[in-house]
Amino acid sequence: MLAEAVEDLTGHEVLLAESGAAAIEACASHPGGVELLVTDVMMPEMNGLELLERLRQTRPGLEAIFVSGLTEQNLKREGLLPENVPFLHKPFDLDALTALVSERLAGRSPAPAEASPKPLATYRYQLDADDRIVFVSDAWLAFAVQNDAPGLTREAVLGRPIWDFITGPSTRQIYEHLHEETRARQRVLTVPFRCDSPDRRRFMELELRSLPDGFIQADSRLLREEQRSPVDALRVSVERTDEFVDTCSLCRRVREDHDWAEIEDLVLRGLFHEPGPPQFTHTTCPDCEERVRDTLAGRE
Numbered sequence: 001m002l003a004e005a006v007e008d009l010t011g012h013e014v015l016l017a018e019s020g021a022a023a024i025e026a027c028a029s030h031p032g033g034v035e036l037l038v039t040d041v042m043m044p045e046m047n048g049l050e051l052l053e054r055l056r057q058t059r060p061g062l063e064a065i066f067v068s069g070l071t072e073q074n075l076k077r078e079g080l081l082p083e084n085v086p087f088l089h090k091p092f093d094l095d096a097l098t099a100l101v102s103e104r105l106a107g108r109s110p111a112p113a114e115a116s117p118k119p120l121a122t123y124r125y126q127l128d129a130d131d132r133i134v135f136v137s138d139a140w141l142a143f144a145v146q147n148d149a150p151g152l153t154r155e156a157v158l159g160r161p162i163w164d165f166i167t168g169p170s171t172r173q174i175y176e177h178l179h180e181e182t183r184a185r186q187r188v189l190t191v192p193f194r195c196d197s198p199d200r201r202r203f204m205e206l207e208l209r210s211l212p213d214g215f216i217q218a219d220s221r222l223l224r225e226e227q228r229s230p231v232d233a234l235r236v237s238v239e240r241t242d243e244f245v246d247t248c249s250l251c252r253r254v255r256e257d258h259d260w261a262e263i264e265d266l267v268l269r270g271l272f273h274e275p276g277p278p279q280f281t282h283t284t285c286p287d288c289e290e291r292v293r294d295t296l297a298g299r300e
């Protein structure tokens with residue numbers, strides 16, 4: 001209720017989380033930017049200050065508001081309140097919170113409710129009925145060269161199966177289903193994915209559109225890009241151990257037992273440091289598989 005009220009009064013979208021770990025997860029999987037953290041100071045497992053520090057490692061400009069039933073004086077003495085972060089004593093009224101939210105986010109525009117963001121770039125290719133590449137845009141070629149295929153030329157790409165550029169059997173299977181559905185029903189399908197580099201998170205979407213004679217036009221759109229401290233484990237040239245770890249080709253999260261985590265979270269926790277990062281097996285996580293199933297079924 002409080003979240004909805006803040007949303008209505010300030011125009012900013014609100015993500016809710018029940019713990020520090022849940023907040024980190026919610027921020028990581030949210031496709032839009034996150035600008036402000038409102039947190040309790042005292043929480044089990046991770047306190048508000050630790051949570052803010054964790055989130056600021058990947059979002060240096062993150063604003064915050066701390067709330068607590070304890071007094072500001074006591075919390076300051078314990079070193080639990082960071083500098084330049086406003087504090088609200090519980091119980092507080094809604095007006096006080098929305099006023100603070102609006103003040104901290106002044107000058108940052110609320111996220112548009114529905115409209116999809118204008119892409120920063122579009123990388124286009126076209127496939128024939130046998131999934132062979134028959135067209136690539138200059139931007140697609142430049143993007144491929146810049147990222148993982150130095151020296152790649154248009155002549156070397158045209159006529160090759162798209163499967164040469166898609167790694168992992170489960171990812172290939174997902175694309176095969178998408179291609180089949182696009183061709184069979186002449187539908188336009190859109191699937192979100194990430195195409196990260198060591199120092200950038202790139203939030204993208206792939207739009208598949210059927211053309212005559214079983215051809216498909218694919219537009220990969222770059223929607224948003226975030227700078228991050230370089231993740232060495234993602235460098236092509238880095239020395240790796242003999243261990244294999246699953247990574248999702250669509251959302252780029254990494255499997256950790258039964259969970260999937262952002263790679264930075266694993267790096268921050270010291271995994272991959274010694275004796276070095278593992279080798280990655282490209283697969284798809286259950287969340288992405290479900291999202292694609294919904295897309296194929298026409299559910300949003």
Ligand SMILES: [Zn+2]
Nearest residue numbers: 248251285288
């Ligand atoms: Zn995934």
